[in-house]
Amino acid sequence: MVSAPHSTSPDLNDIVFTDWVERWLPRAWRPYARLCRLDRPIGTWLTLLPCIAALIQAAGGLPDLRRLIVFSLGALLMRGIGCTVNDMCDRDIDKHVERTRFRPLTSGQLSMRNAVWFLLGQLLVCGSLLFFINEMSRWLAVAVLPFVFIYPLCKRVTYWPQVVLGICFNWGMLMAWSDTQNVLPLAGIAMWVGAVLWQVGYDSIYAYVDVRDDRQLGLRSTAMRFGSRGKLWIGGFYVATIALWAWGGYAMGLGWGYQVGIAAVAVHLAWQLYTFDLQRPDRNFMLFRANLWTGALLVAAALAGTLI
Numbered sequence: 001m002v003s004a005p006h007s008t009s010p011d012l013n014d015i016v017f018t019d020w021v022e023r024w025l026p027r028a029w030r031p032y033a034r035l036c037r038l039d040r041p042i043g044t045w046l047t048l049l050p051c052i053a054a055l056i057q058a059a060g061g062l063p064d065l066r067r068l069i070v071f072s073l074g075a076l077l078m079r080g081i082g083c084t085v086n087d088m089c090d091r092d093i094d095k096h097v098e099r100t101r102f103r104p105l106t107s108g109q110l111s112m113r114n115a116v117w118f119l120l121g122q123l124l125v126c127g128s129l130l131f132f133i134n135e136m137s138r139w140l141a142v143a144v145l146p147f148v149f150i151y152p153l154c155k156r157v158t159y160w161p162q163v164v165l166g167i168c169f170n171w172g173m174l175m176a177w178s179d180t181q182n183v184l185p186l187a188g189i190a191m192w193v194g195a196v197l198w199q200v201g202y203d204s205i206y207a208y209v210d211v212r213d214d215r216q217l218g219l220r221s222t223a224m225r226f227g228s229r230g231k232l233w234i235g236g237f238y239v240a241t242i243a244l245w246a247w248g249g250y251a252m253g254l255g256w257g258y259q260v261g262i263a264a265v266a267v268h269l270a271w272q273l274y275t276f277d278l279q280r281p282d283r284n285f286m287l288f289r290a291n292l293w294t295g296a297l298l299v300a301a302a303l304a305g306t307l308i
Contacts, residue, residue, distance in 0.1 A: 014099050015039070031104035032118055035087055036080030042289055043083070043169075048075040049295030050195045051172035054188065056302040057252055058180035067179060070132045071172055074141075077126040082148050082168060084119045088112065089152035097213040137179040144171040155214070159225035162207065166199035187251035194244030198269075198294065201237035204230065205272070206288040209281040230278055238269040245298070254305030261301020268294055 021030050021039045037043055051071055055063035087094065087105045094106035104110040130138045147168050154161035170192055177188040200222060207214075207223035208230065214221055226233040242262060249258040272287050 013102055015102050031110040035084050035104050035110060035115060035118065036122065037083045038080070042292060044076050044079045045292055046199075046295060047079050047169050047172065048072055049292070049299055050170050050191075051075060051176055053295075053298045053302040054173035054176035054191060055180065056299070056306055057191070057249075057254070058177045058188065059306075061306045062303075063176075063180070066132070070129055071176065074126065074129050074175075075172060077122055077129070078144075078148070078168075078172075081119065081122045081126060082151065084115060084122065085149055086152045088115055088119070093217055093219070096217055097210055099209055099213075133175070133179045134182060136182055137175045140171070140175050140178055144168060147171075155219045155221060157220070159220045159222060160200075161220070162200045162203045162222045163196065165203060166196035169199055170195040185252075187248045190244045190251070191248040194241045194248065197237045197244070198241040198291075201234045201241065201269075202272070202288060202291045202294070204234050204237075205276055205284050208278060208284050228278065231273055231276060234276070235273050238266075238273065242266045242269070245301075249301070249305055252305075254302075255308045256305075257308035258301045258305025261297060261304050265294055265297045265301065268297060 015034060016039070019039050021033045025033055033039055048071070052063070052068070055068060055071060087103055090100070091105040091112070094100035094103050100106065105112065105115055130141060133141070144167070147164055151161060151164045151168060154164050173192045173195060174184060174188070177184050204222040204226060207221040210221070211223050214224060222233070223230065242265065245265070246259060246262050249262065268290075272290060275283065276287060277283050
């Protein structure tokens with residue numbers, strides 16, 4: 001086990017060394033679990049919850065259980081694949097970033113060769129899910145792979161890598177519509193764009209944690225682009241998110257319960273903006289996690305709109 005040093009400053013390391021991975025998994029398995037972020041399921045939930053909302057909207061109610069299982073496994077596997085690719089590309093960078101310096105590849109717990117084999121295994125298992133979705137959805141699944149592989153490189157050339165990440169994280173929303181109805185309606189696309197903008201907002205809050213290290217390493221992010229105007233920029237993305245989600249539900253003909261749910265989402269996002277502090281990276285960690293509530297509220301809104 002790699003031990004984190006003691007410090008009087010806020011601990012920005014994103015690995016918990018006393019979690020279930022350390023207690024329950026065999027030593028040889030632990031680096032792989034951390035590489036695909038099994039120890040931190042928040043990313044999987046942030047991928048899955050908007051997708052569940054889209055499945056509910058596309059089905060006009062509770063989605064088919066088989067489809068829900070397939071999309072849940074897809075969210076878990078695609079998030080793991082993305083994290084593996086990211087750490088492989090950033091292994092020489094992560095050692096210089098306070099938040100990522102103990103990740104398996106950069107700390108030497110796992111070799112690059114083994115990481116490649118692990119990535120291929122994840123791709124193979126994920127590919128098997130293609131047999132359980134329709135043809136249109138299979139093509140969409142293949143279409144997202146280039147975004148997954150180029151995302152880690154974007155921070156080297158653009159201040160907007162969060163846009164690519166948002167596309168990847170929320171792609172399942174499009175597939176939910178294509179697999180359920182074999183179409184991509186304009187309202188469904190609007191919901192997806194709204195989710196991408198939501199992710200740009202909340203991942204920008206997260207990106208402020210790394211600004212100091214990113215600047216020293218010559219990397220880029222929306223946080224560096226926004227600078228001291230972070231609240232204004234993120235607020236704009238959140239407003240656009242609410243507008244697109246509200247219109248999407250209206251265009252789908254969802255009931256009044258949906259708009260009440262979206263109003264609750266708006267209040268929650270406003271609270272995030274109020275709490276956001278450019279000088280408190282440890283607090284920004286908390287705000288990033290708070291977006292689980294945003295996703296849960298979106299699912300609740302979709303249920304209310306289709307069932308009430």
